[in-house]
Every structure is written in structure tokens, then in C-alpha cells.
């Protein structure tokens with residue numbers, strides 16, 4: 001902990017779940033903290049995710065065989081993988097690197113790397129919120145995976161084996177017992193693989209906003225500004241430059257999610273980072289709500305009971321961060337929701353497109369960028385809500401010179 005007469009001033013850039021978590025842990029460690037975002041906290045990707053604290057989500061999308069299955073999936077209108085073809089030339093270099101990790105060796109290495117970031121998610125969220133205004137959003141619950149039948153579950157054996165290695169084994173429920181547990185399911189669901197001791201957030205955007213409020217209550221400063229560059233003195237950060245002035249600092253944290261590539265580039269770091277675009281639909285005033293979040297394997301979407309209704313979120317689409325939403329992914333998502341919950345009726349629906357920050361090797365970047373005094377905290381793919389608080393705690397520890405009891409080399413931002 002820094003001496004109180006020698007407080008470090010840290011600028012944290014980006015007020016998503018990763019940035020607010022980092023800012024709170026830094027403030028708790030006695031640093032002066034300024035959190036800068038170009039809009040209000042929690043309006044980036046952290047706004048619209050499925051809300052699951054998915055401790056068991058240690059397996060990346062790039063599992064063995066994807067190289068061959070991927071093109072087939074893309075051409076299958078019933079599979080929730082999409083590509084905006086005009087974006088392919090830009091995507092190609094990243095895509096080749098991404099697919100090169102779809103081997104058994106790399107999938108296991110990535111799973112080993114993700115495990116410490118996600119596996120204690122509930123404890124990390126509880127430590128983060130304490131009894132502040134964000135606490136009411138965090139629920140402990142089961143997290144189930146819904147399959148058509150046992151054969152479909154067994155098709156996922158590789159993934160379940162890796163989850164088992166990470167310490168997560170499901171309880172299986174089959175046949176009519178499925179509907180006893182969750183009456184909303186139609187006949188398309190014949191097996192549930194239930195993970196105990198998981199959790200979810202009942203309004204991810206509201207949660208991040210409440211965490212930002214917590215930070216302010218602790219004396220942290222919130223600034224609305226677009227960060228444009230860094231000022232280095234002798235190779236080390238001395239100020240963060242924005243369209244709303246210059247912010248002097250001792251260290252900085254780059255936690256701008258999918259938008260981090262350009263800013264990292266200003267420090268000479270080339271990161272193979274893409275958007276894995278995803279969508280949600282909120283069904284407002286639904287005829288039922290679920291008891292706990294469910295990942296529907298056949299549709300690759302998660303249905304979560306939230307404050308604002310039933311949120312169904314998922315789909316992977318490649319197409320960059322500039323293009324607006326596409327029609328086909330939302331249409332397929334609706335179709336899959338209908339197949340899963342045939343009796344669902346609702347008053348209205350709201351659609352959203354978001355950008356999962358996806359480094360080509362599926363591991364987040366957590367550590368110091370070169371020796372600049374700027375720390376990266378981005379690239380959390382599908383697990384940013386789950387792993388944001390742990391990441392923030394690790395970064396705060398690094399900035400304050402603590403030695404983490406975890407080997408961080410897998411997350412080294414300089415690894416590419």
C-alpha cells in the first residue's frame with residue numbers, strides 16, 4: 001500500500017466491468033483514481049451481455065476441428081455463426097491466427113489460462129460489491145446447459161472433459177424432470193446439465209453504473225472524455241491525453257474492451273484483437289421468467305432472468321466494430337428462442353448488438369505494456385463479466401508492487 005503522503009495517481013481508461021473493478025481495487029489500495037470514459041459507465045459491451053457469472057466457462061470457441069467445421073457452420077443458416085463477407089479481407093489475418101489455436105494442445109493451454117480468471121467469479125464479485133449499491137444485482141444460482149437429448153450432450157464431451165479438469169462437473173436431469181425443474185422448456189429440451197454455485201447479474205449495465213457510484217463514494221473521480229493518446233516521458237507514462245484535457249498520472253490502465261487495439265497501438269503494441277459480435281433480445285413483461293440462467297446448446301444462446309425481462313443473448317458474428325446490426329442473427333436468435341420456449345409471450349422486445357473483445361488466442365491481456373507504466377486489462381472475449389473483478393484485483397496488485405500468487409505469463413500483453 002502506498003504511503004499516504006505519496007499516493008499514486010492512476011488513470012483508468014474505460015468504464016466497463018473491467019475498468020470499474022480495477023478502479024475500485026486501486027482506490028481500496030490507497031491510490032488516487034480517475035476513471036475516464038467517453039460515455040457513461042456501463043454502456044459498452046458490459047451493458048448487454050447475458051449476465052452470467054460463468055465460473056465453468058474455461059473452454060474457448062476454438063476447439064479442435066473448428067478449422068473444418070467452421071466453414072460448414074457458416075453456410076448453415078440454422079447455425080448461430082455469421083460473417084459479413086465484405087469484412088473478410090480485413091478479418092483474414094486475425095482469423096488465420098485464431099483458427100491456428102483450434103488444436104487440443106492450445107485448447108487445453110487456453111482453458112488452463114482462463115480457469116484462474118473465472119473459476120472464483122462469485123467470490124470475486126461479492127468482494128467487489130461488499131454491501132454497496134451494486135450488491136443487489138449479484139445473485140447466486142445454478143447455471144444449466146440445455147440439450148435436446150443425451151446424444152447432443154455427449155457430442156460436447158470434449159468441452160465437458162475440460163470443465164471437469166477445471167473442477168466443474170454437472171448434475172444431469174433428463175426427460176420430464178427437466179420440466180419439473182424449469183416448466184418453461186418445450187419438448188426441444190430433453191436434458192439439462194446443471195452446474196451448481198454459479199450466479200448472474202440481474203442488470204449488467206445497471207451493475208456497472210452502481211459500481212461507478214461506489215467508486216465515486218470512495219473518492220474516485222469520474223471523467224467523461226475520449227482518450228486519444230498517451231504522453232510518455234523517458235518511455236514511461238506521464239499523462240493521458242483526451243478531447244477534454246490532459247490527465248497527469250503515475251500509471252494508467254487500458255480497459256477499453258474491443259476498442260483497445262488502436263490505443264495499444266499508440267504504445268507500439270500490435271494486438272490481434274477483433275470483435276466477436278453478439279446480440280441480445282430482451283422480452284419485456286414475459287409470460288414467465290426463468291429461475292436461473294440457461295445456456296441453450298442447440299441455439300448457442302443464454303436465457304437469463306433479468307430485472308427488465310427475459311434476456312436471450314448469444315450468436316457469434318464477425319464483421320468488425322463499425323457496421324451496424326445485421327438482420328439474420330437476430331432472426332435466428334428469435335427462432336431458437338421460440339423452439340426452446342414455445343409458450344413465451346411478452347409485451348415488447350428490445351434488440352442490442354455488442355462487441356466481445358477477442359484476442360486471437362482467446363486469453364485476456366493482463367499486465368504492463370512494455371515498460372510504459374500503462375497496464376492492459378482487456379480482451380476478455382465471452383467471459384468479461386465473469387472475470388472482470390478478478391482482473392481488476394490483479395492489475396491493482398501489480399500496480400502496487402504486489403507479487404500475485406498466480407503465474408501471469410499467459411496473459412502477458414507483449415506476447416504477440
Ligand SMILES: Cc1cc2nc3c(=O)[nH]c(=O)nc-3n(C[C@H](O)[C@H](O)[C@H](O)COP(=O)(O)OP(=O)(O)OC[C@H]3O[C@@H](n4cnc5c(N)ncnc54)[C@H](O)[C@@H]3O)c2cc1C
Nearest residue numbers: 014016018038044045046049050052227257278384385386
Ligand atoms: C451477447 C453477449 C453476451 C455475453 N454474455 C456474457 C456473460 O454472460 N458472461 C460474461 O462473463 N461475459 C459475457 N459477455 C462478454 C462481456 O460482456 C465482455 O467480455 C465484457 O463486457 C467486456 O468488458 P470490458 O470492460 O472489457 O469492455 P466494455 O464494457 O466494452 O467497456 C469498455 C469501455 O471503454 C470505453 N471506451 C472505448 N474507447 C474509449 C476511448 N478512446 N476513450 C474513453 N473511453 C473509451 C467504452 O465507452 C466502454 O465503456 C457477453 C458479450 C456479448 C456481446
